[in-house]
Amino acid sequence: MEIAQAYEDQGKVIGGRVSQLADIVKMLQITSSKKSTFICVDALDECLAGHRVKVLDSLNQVLLKCPDTRILVTRRPHIRAEIAKRLPRRVMSVSITPKRSDIIGYLHARLDEDTTPDAMDSRLEVDILEKIPDSTAPSQKCS
Numbered sequence: 001m002e003i004a005q006a007y008e009d010q011g012k013v014i015g016g017r018v019s020q021l022a023d024i025v026k027m028l029q030i031t032s033s034k035k036s037t038f039i040c041v042d043a044l045d046e047c048l049a050g051h052r053v054k055v056l057d058s059l060n061q062v063l064l065k066c067p068d069t070r071i072l073v074t075r076r077p078h079i080r081a082e083i084a085k086r087l088p089r090r091v092m093s094v095s096i097t098p099k100r101s102d103i104i105g106y107l108h109a110r111l112d113e114d115t116t117p118d119a120m121d122s123r124l125e126v127d128i129l130e131k132i133p134d135s136t137a138p139s140q141k142c143s
Contacts, residue, residue, distance in 0.1 A: 025058045032066035039069060044083070045076040052079070056086035063090050103133040 031037060039059065047055060059071055071091045073083060083091060107129055114120070 021054060021058055025061050028062045029065045032062055032069040037066065037069045039071045041071065041073045044073050045079045056083065060087055098136065100133045103136050104129060107132060
């Protein structure tokens, strides 16, 4: 309730000021101190490295004040060590590995949206649909 109210209050400020990270951390600490809280952070690897450090440090601040809070983070494998360093034994982390078929489906959708389809010959499209999925999800090759 406090978080929703704070969000509404920020919208009333002239120009609709965006909440600062410190404000968000404080709201999470207040909310988490009153009842069991689960915080989910999706696709943390998509956050810029400098911002990711701030997010992880902020989550650590919440956990220090509210040890019963639980955090679920989804991420790709390459930032696992960073999470372990910033939140040792404090966060459940789920590694996201796309299926080869999902990558191919995504590539098909993007290629279908191409505004200049004549700029690519069929061989290039075949190369894209073979090489990108193989390099992205090598352990999940399937037909």
